[in-house]
Amino acid sequence: MKKENILFLTLAIVTVIGIMAIGVAIAERSILIGILSLLGITVACGMGFSLRKKLRETEEI
Numbered sequence: 001m002k003k004e005n006i007l008f009l010t011l012a013i014v015t016v017i018g019i020m021a022i023g024v025a026i027a028e029r030s031i032l033i034g035i036l037s038l039l040g041i042t043v044a045c046g047m048g049f050s051l052r053k054k055l056r057e058t059e060e061i
Contacts, residue, residue, distance in 0.1 A: 004055060011051075014044040 001009075021037035024030075 004051070007051065008048060011044045011048040015041055018044065
């Protein structure tokens with residue numbers, strides 16, 4: 001696997017764990033876990049999209 005693919009896989013796993021954490025937050029009725037998981041999902045998805053854009057720009061040149 002390429003280095004980029006491993007990084008994308010890691011970001012996808014972090015995002016899935018964050019989505020699962022939202023379920024745990026609802027079950028535990030914990031606002032803190034919910035907020036932290038939403039923050040983690042946002043950061044992981046944002047990093048993934050920005051990395052994909054940067055990778056696409058370098059391939060076009």
